[in-house]
Amino acid sequence: QVRLAESGGSSVQAGDSLRLSCEASGFTFSSHSVGWFRQAPGKEREFVAGTVYSGASSYYSGAVKGRFTISRDNTKNTAYLQMDSLKPEDTAIYYCVADQKYSGAFDRDWDYWGQGTQVTVSS
DSSP states (O other), rough: OOOOEEEEEOOOETTTOEEEEEEEESGGGGEEEEEEEEEEETTTOOEEEEEEEEEEEESETTTTTTEEEEEETTTEEEEEEEEEEEEGGOOOOEEEESSOOOOOOOOOOOOOEOOOOEEEEEE
């Protein structure tokens, strides 16, 4: 069955870096767009970053642009989110998503979701 397994979440200090991984199985990863969303306590889920099936184009929210980098390795069926210069406001559960089309910030249009990984950034 389809599975997206996030890993790499941790508790870090402001200014630190983390890399999240999302290992996919149960579908043809190389033909799907992937993305990352996050949800902080008491807040709505928000788009973080996304990339198309080939990785040739990537998109970011304004809150993370210039600090986060999304990438993918289709030979390993894995997507990554490199997070640099972390801020306390980046604290959230981060979810990996995938879909045959690229749906950007429209969370309801992404077909596949992982269970999430917690990122906590303290000041």
